[in-house]
Amino acid sequence: MSSQTAPWLTIIGIGEDGFDGLSPAAQSALQSASLIYGGARHLELLNGAAEDISCEMKAWPSPLTKGIEELASHRGQNTVVLATGDPQWFGIGATLHRQFSTEEIEVIPHLSAFSLAASRLGWSLQNVETLSLHGRPLDTLRGFLYPGARIIALTSNGAAPGEIADLLADEGYGASSLTVLEHLGGPQEKVSSCEAEEYNGEAAELNTVAIEAKPIPNTPVLSRTPGLPDSAFRHDGKMTKQEVRAVTLAKLAPIPGQLLWDIGAGSGSIGIEWLRAGKDTKAVAIEPLEKRRVFIRGNAAALGTPQLQLVEGKAPEALDNLPQPDAIFVGGGLTSTGILKTCFDALPSGGRLVANAVTLEGEQVLAEGWKKFGGELCRIAISRADPIGGLTGWRPLMPVTQWSLVKS
Template sequence: MTDRPAPWLTIIGIGEDGYDGLSEAAQCALSSATLVYGGARHLELVEGKLANTSCQLKAWPSPFAKGIEELAANEGQNTVVLATGDPQWFGIGATLHRRFSADEIEVIPHLSAFSMAASRLGWPLQNVETLSLHGRPIDVLRGFLFPGARIIALTSNGAAPGEIADLLADEGYGISTLTVLEHLGGAKERISTCEAEVYSADAADLNTVAIEARSIGNTPVLSRSPGLPDSAFRHDGKITKQEVRAVTLAKLAPVPGQLLWDIGAGSGSIGIEWLRAAKNTKAVAVEPLEKRRVFLRGNAAALGTPDLKVVEGKAPEALTNLPHPDAIFIGGGLTSKDIVKTCFDALPSGGRLVANAVTLEGEQVLAESWKKFGGDLVRLSISRADPIGGLTGWRPLMPVTQWSLVKP
């Protein structure tokens, strides 16, 4: 067992109660630091208490990456970085741990805004969805709405509560209870509650928003389980139909943190449902037609997955330099065996590949790929009940041939 070296970088979470709200360990780390980095608000909270120390206070520079470079240049100096609340919960802690080893860093967290908001509302935090909309598209919220949902969200500024209220009303959740919690834990703390559709207040830039979701009648409930109705997507007919999509996603097996290539993405239904199905997933949608890329971006925003990356081009050329995938779906462009080989080679061991075809030419490519690489080859036939005159009959959809495998 080796001795762990003393950390040179301390990340301290601080609240609106400032220096006096810090633990003894945090106060000691601050007073003994050579350099103290933080946002302007953070530095104002402590500078009066550090006037008689030798530490240098430095505002975090812009762009953000420049601050990381300065820390690296001063590596080994006794340095403190001030952050809001819990630095490891949507905070700077994760970023700094990607750059420096855990042995170099000590984290002293403060109460998070999530914990304080849940305490004020009496909500059990384990049953609450916690989101950060700080510097992120507000459309992310759309993917977490259902009747009865409790959501606590960090925001970017004082305009955010009004934008959230408008989004809720747009989604049919205007009667949801919206609570705006400003300057939590400080002398200026203020909490206001109303229905989202009547919200009209001005909020402080430092605020957290809590939502207790309630929907008006006939508002569709969109599950995060794969198989959304086709009507949830705008498309020009190029869409993997609901029943086939559910089977396809089951074969792709979304896993938290993993990346999907959605090739010939069309409306984006596969990539979007992949992102909705598991936390922190990533997806790249490759689509050559501009009209469909417009559908893609609109569907991604409307269904709470604005982080879907859209790439213009055809496979296999457009796949060059993409981040390595964990799973691949080929929904279009199955005119060449080169696409299949490129995709197979790109997958790691344990990666999943699923390809669907509705044409004879596409079926031939899949049959040959199945013989060469193995896996499963199935044919999916779906019929939907439809009026025939005054009676009802089965109207078949185009059969889909599906090839899937897990790479050895």
């Protein structure tokens, strides 16, 4: 049996109520600490307890990685790190757990901003979308909007509520209820609500925003289920069409936390829908043409997936040094089975590979891949009703040959 390391690092969540609002265990940890790290605001919250704390208090240096290196040099000493609210919920706790073992760390959480906001609004937290826009692209919010959605978001600064209000109006959700909660849990707490399109206030730097989403009439509703309408994307014709895209994503099977390579990304539609479909999914779009990379950037921002990573180049050269994928889609560059072999070799056991072709040459490559690696080969034919003179007929799209497999 291996012996466990005694915790030397205590991560304490602190609120706007400062030292007095901490549990006895958290207060005791601070009083017995030999060193305390925290942000400048966290350390200020301890000012009233100066007589209870005798050790050195240090603000995090910039960049944070330098501070973590300093922290590691104190390994074994009784050290405290202060965090806002719950350190494990969009906080520094996850970062420090990647650097140090669980046995070295004790976490004493405080009430999170999410819990405090939900309690002020009377919302059931399990039915709320919780996200952090602190230091993250505001466009992330676009991917969480649907009629009736309740969203609580952490923000970066006092300008954020106004920027969020503008984004909601831009998306057709200007009628949404926007609540700005400032200094939650402290003596300066303030809660104010209005319709998003009417917001023109100023907020404290420390604020949380809650949204009850309400679209204006005729606002398009974009589901997170794969198969967005083609009109949701800007493109030059090089894109996987709606019905085929839905089938393709079903074969790729987005799973939370997994990574997709979208090769020959075109408009980025496959990578974007992958990111929308699963929590914490990741995607890399590989595209050689700058015109299409412009489309991809714009589509990713507009559809709430600004985290889509964009790589310039052609496969297989552009695949060098990319992290191992869990799934791969090949939508372009099918000139030989060499690219299929490269993709097959890159996948782990259980990885999914899907490739689509509309040309005879591409179809031949897929047939050779099917014979060599196995899997399934199918043809997808879609026809859409279209006016023909004063009548209506079926107008076929180009048939798509699709090869898919799960690596055993």
